[in-house]
Amino acid sequence: MSVIRLHPSGRTVPCPDGATVLEALEKSGYALPNNCRAGACGECKIKVVAGRFDQGFVLDMALSPDERKQGFGLMCMAKPLSDELVVEWGTPTPNRNCSHRARTSPTW
Ligand code: FES
Numbered sequence: 001m002s003v004i005r006l007h008p009s010g011r012t013v014p015c016p017d018g019a020t021v022l023e024a025l026e027k028s029g030y031a032l033p034n035n036c037r038a039g040a041c042g043e044c045k046i047k048v049v050a051g052r053f054d055q056g057f058v059l060d061m062a063l064s065p066d067e068r069k070q071g072f073g074l075m076c077m078a079k080p081l082s083d084e085l086v087v088e089w090g091t092p093t094p095n096r097n098c099s100h101r102a103r104t105s106p107t108w
Helices: 021-027 065-069
Strands: 002-007 012-015 045-050 072-074 084-088
Touching: 002 021, 012 021, 065 072
Parallel strands: 002 084
Antiparallel strands: 002 012, 045 072, 045 084
């Protein structure tokens, strides 16, 4: 069992062994944007600021080598390897059941 800590709110979510970060967030009521759930679209990309994780197999077009170096990961495939994984997502006071990703342009 690992813990996922949301930054900057500091809120925590339990992540059972074998579960992805996306699955753990959803189970706790946080709606991280996602689409393919298979490491192919990049919709679930967020920055991991502390801790280690297994990214699993994802496509470079969804997560580039440069993005990996910057600490980004695809949470639909990411599984924590450390006791705590700190991810940059949400606001200082996130609400469950809503998306917090700021969009700078329409998606269509
Ligand atoms: S939901 Fe498509 S890459 Fe994660």
